[in-house]
Amino acid sequence: MNDSDDDDDIRLSAHALAALQEFQLDQQKKEYAGLSNYFTESIEEDWQLSQFWYNDETALRLAQEAIEASGNNGRIACISTPSIYQKLKQLWNGEFSAILLEFDRRFSVYGNEFVFYDYNYPMNLHEDLQPHSFDIVIVDPPYLSEECLSKITLTVKYLTKGKILLCTGAVMEDLAAKLLSVKMCKFLPKHNRNLANEFRCYTNYESKLDLDSLLNI
Structure with a gap:
């Protein structure tokens, strides 16, 4: 030879x-x-856990936003956003990774990508979750209260390298700006079931969610 x-x-x-x-x-x-x-x-919504699933179009748009914002080989942390996490799994192409921090143990089927999370103990996190190890954190606090957002803020700031995508009620705008330095986007998220409270998205970075063309997906 x-x-x-x-x-x-x-x-x-x-x-x-x-x-x-x-x-x-x-x-x-x-x-x-x-x-x-x-x-x-x-898996159906459990209102006892204050769960309200996004509709498919909103879950897809927010998942796409998280992927783009995280960059190449980005790491995405989803806090109390299982419908977005599920959409990320559908979009997975090997070029990003995502984990789900969630109180509902039904999602433990996702194995080591599921992390049990109780916002009442915001720093009681798995030892594998290192500080500032995620390119973006996307979070939907289960309750519209100062206590809930304040506690979850500790988790978000611990995990993120900088970028934050917050989904919560419009009534939380001032507190969200104070705690996380986020601004309300023009994009209007929608749920499978109508909510009594106006719901909005907030980011602390320049986002395509603020483009007029995305108002009515």
Whole structure:
């Protein structure tokens, strides 16, 4: 066997490895999408836990925003936003990662991407969650109260490298600005069921959620 044959073998091996990796990634994407679809259909809102799912269009838009804002190989932390996390799993392409911090243990099916979270104990976090280790934190506090937002703020500031996407009632605008330095976006999020309180999104960075063209998705 001459040097040319050796080179051909190396090229074949590299090509075979790349093909295998592409196949494995495709299989993972299908598994994640299937799992996400299953739980989107099977897990219903629990109003006792103050759960209100976003409609599909809103969940998709917020997931896309989080992916873009997190950058290449970004890390996304979803706090009390399971419907957005599920949409992220459907969109997963191997170029970002996401975890879900959630009180509802039904979502523990997501394995080590699920972290039990109780906002009453905002710094009682898993040891694997290092400070400032997520490119963006997207959060929807379960209650419209100063106590709830104030406690969750501690978690958000601990986890984020800087970017924050907050979803909560319009009545929380002043407190949100004070605690998290976020501004209300023009984008109007919608839920599967109508809420009594006006609901809005807030960011502390320049976001496409503030473009007029996104007002009526």
